Amino acid sequence: MNVSTVVTGLGIAAPNGLGLEEYWSATLAGRSGIGPVSRFDASSYPARLAGEIDGFVAEDHLPGRLLPQTDRMTQLALVAAGWALDDAGVVPGDLPEYDMGVITASHSGGFEFGQNELRALWSKGGKYVSAYQSFAWFYAVNSGQISIRNGMRGPSGVVVSDQAGGLDALAQARRQIRKGTPLIVSGAVDASICPWGWVAQLASDRLSHGDVPERAYLPFDDSAAGHVAGEGGALLVLEEESHARARDARRIYGRIAGHAATFDPPRDSGRAPAVQTVIDQALADAAVTAEEVDVVFADAAGLPGLDRVEAEAISKVFGPRGVPVTAPKTMTGRLYSGSAPLDVATACLSIRDAVIPPTVHTSPSGRYDIDLVTGAPREATVRYALVIARGYGGFNSAVVVGAPHG
Amino acid sequence: MPEQTVFTVDALKQILRDGAGADESAALDGDILDTSFDALGYESLALLETASRIERAYDISLDEEAFGEAVTPRALIDLVNSHLPVEQSA
Numbered sequence: 001m002n003v004s005t006v007v008t009g010l011g012i013a014a015p016n017g018l019g020l021e022e023y024w025s026a027t028l029a030g031r032s033g034i035g036p037v038s039r040f041d042a043s044s045y046p047a048r049l050a051g052e053i054d055g056f057v058a059e060d061h062l063p064g065r066l067l068p069q070t071d072r073m074t075q076l077a078l079v080a081a082g083w084a085l086d087d088a089g090v091v092p093g094d095l096p097e098y099d100m101g102v103i104t105a106s107h108s109g110g111f112e113f114g115q116n117e118l119r120a121l122w123s124k125g126g127k128y129v130s131a132y133q134s135f136a137w138f139y140a141v142n143s144g145q146i147s148i149r150n151g152m153r154g155p156s157g158v159v160v161s162d163q164a165g166g167l168d169a170l171a172q173a174r175r176q177i178r179k180g181t182p183l184i185v186s187g188a189v190d191a192s193i194c195p196w197g198w199v200a201q202l203a204s205d206r207l208s209h210g211d212v213p214e215r216a217y218l219p220f221d222d223s224a225a226g227h228v229a230g231e232g233g234a235l236l237v238l239e240e241e242s243h244a245r246a247r248d249a250r251r252i253y254g255r256i257a258g259h260a261a262t263f264d265p266p267r268d269s270g271r272a273p274a275v276q277t278v279i280d281q282a283l284a285d286a287a288v289t290a291e292e293v294d295v296v297f298a299d300a301a302g303l304p305g306l307d308r309v310e311a312e313a314i315s316k317v318f319g320p321r322g323v324p325v326t327a328p329k330t331m332t333g334r335l336y337s338g339s340a341p342l343d344v345a346t347a348c349l350s351i352r353d354a355v356i357p358p359t360v361h362t363s364p365s366g367r368y369d370i371d372l373v374t375g376a377p378r379e380a381t382v383r384y385a386l387v388i389a390r391g392y393g394g395f396n397s398a399v400v401v402g403a404p405h406g
Numbered sequence: 407m408p409e410q411t412v413f414t415v416d417a418l419k420q421i422l423r424d425g426a427g428a429d430e431s432a433a434l435d436g437d438i439l440d441t442s443f444d445a446l447g448y449e450s451l452a453l454l455e456t457a458s459r460i461e462r463a464y465d466i467s468l469d470e471e472a473f474g475e476a477v478t479p480r481a482l483i484d485l486v487n488s489h490l491p492v493e494q495s496a
Contacts, residue, residue: 064423064428065429065452127461127462131451131452
């Protein structure tokens, strides 16, 4: 197959940096965006830390007509999509509307919007529920609003597979590009730091109960005891390579070279989780050997059992300490569907600047045979990066990001 | 919103702003009385939200069909006022 899917634009909204360069400089400096929850009073909840995006004022970025009909995650997604298109030098109005699609992932939809409307329903009555609740909470709403705002009428949709969905969306975008749509905006932004969203996340029993931001989310550490939840993510402009070259795209960051998705067997089956399989299959899809991969962006669950499965899969495929592994999400918290697209964007920047950002706060456990990049960034030529994402309920996904050709 | 017996264009503008937002694509400044809601930038869902807010604020019930036929602010204002009790002069 000669169709190559390349990344030509990045739009980033992360707790440690709003906008591409702010995020990248914070990430290389090891600056974390994790702190006490400020969006609601979380003092009585078991989890009290979050990766929140500070200083985002939707009114500064979006027309007033969109504000009453959008959840915070959609507002962030619309702005990030706009940044990605600007970064790619794409003016949607200049391209045929059916040549552009939007495929995002979502973990939980617009929780905060939904919470406010449900509160209106039970405290005041059905007449007080916003008409916009009909779509503002919905999983597909980010895709829909990005599509409407930018006049993109090509293939669009949403993938829901928790953290893995962020990669599965990019894979679905690549499928549509192979079928003939030259440009797809893809990725994910999740944001549900509100009481209802918090309770839903607590149900996974995976959230850290710590109060010290530097000690709360420690993947691959002997003290790992859960993750900190964050908000944000990234949207990417994915393009068929010849389309990008024909319009003299400013930059090709990299290629979506390979992807695979697997599903874990039931926990009581006695069979191993399918993480090694997903890595093997993504490498095979990219026609890349383990030796050619220069960095792995780990899922980094931050729970001993999940960390062990991932670390063992990595050291089986790449050999003991055979490849640098990093988890910049230690600076943002886990962003659910937003994390993996952010990791793919970060991998693109690693390729661009020949540097691997660090994992912060973690002291790697001696139990895991992985070369975790901690403390400071590590200079390295990156030709291929592997991004792993695992979703609650057994979803595994992996993407190989390749350096641009020539 | 305090109960009023006359529904004015300013009250309508406020409800549109609160419920559906306003910006350059949906301008509420100036004389909008005879400009269609469509031209003002308010589509069916925005009008559904607007109807619901009017019903709440004035404790009335608007007939769906009649509401659908009120395609300009003037027509909607007349429709709402026809549901309000006649003001008693002092």
